[in-house]
Amino acid sequence: MPVNPELVGRAFPPTAPYLVGREKVREFARAVFADAPQYVDPEAAAALGYADVVAPPTFAIVMQDITLQQMLAYPDSGIELSRVVHAEQRFRYSRPIVAGDELVATLTVAGIRAMGGNAMVTMEAEVVDADGAHVVTTTSILLVGDSDA
Template identity: 80%
Template sequence: MPVNPELVGRVFPPTAPYLVGREKVREFARAVFADDPQHVDPAAAEALGYADVVAPPTFAMVIQDQTLQQLLAEPDSGIVLQNVLHAEQRFRYTRPIVAGDELTGTLSVTGIRAIGGNAMVTSEAEITDAAGAHVVTATSVLLVGEGEK
């Protein structure tokens, strides 16, 4: 089943709020080799004007993943996980993610482009804080292959 072109423009419901924990930020920082003290030491983050440790920029993927799971679960999407390759990722920040933030993501499918028998599916996850203020837009491009014939 090819990717459903009617996905373009589809907006998914907001995800459940995700409370950013200090230890999760520290774990993520270690995993991605982000060794700046602001990512692990509350005092270093506070010295920079933040309330708690600051997540590395790619931490937004934790919340974006919840939105992408909604897309992958759509029965009419035509997207089969085993045929998906994460091709591109971008982030546009209003402010950094900090431990203590409660974040929600809302996914929109913004484009589908056919390339041979494959499809490039572009989506944007608008990630906001508990007050509804924009924190980051995470843009993802998935390469969806045809699979076996």
């Protein structure tokens, strides 16, 4: 089944709140070789004016992954993970993510572009904090291969 064009404009329900943990930030920083002290040391982060360790910029992918799971579980989406290649990723921040943040993300399918039997699916996840203030918008483009290939 091809990607369902009716997904365009669809907004999925907000995710459950995600509490950003200090150790999760440290683990992520190690995994992506982000070695700035504010990513692992609360005192270094405090010296920069933050309440706790700061997440590396790509940490927002954790939130987007939760929203992606919603889309993949959507009946009749036409998107099977086995046919997906992650083509592009962007982040637009209002402020950094900090340990202790409680974040909620809402995914919207921004567009689908056919390319032969394949499709480029553009998704945006808007991430807000517990006060509803914007933290980051993640934009991801997936290349979904033809199911008949």
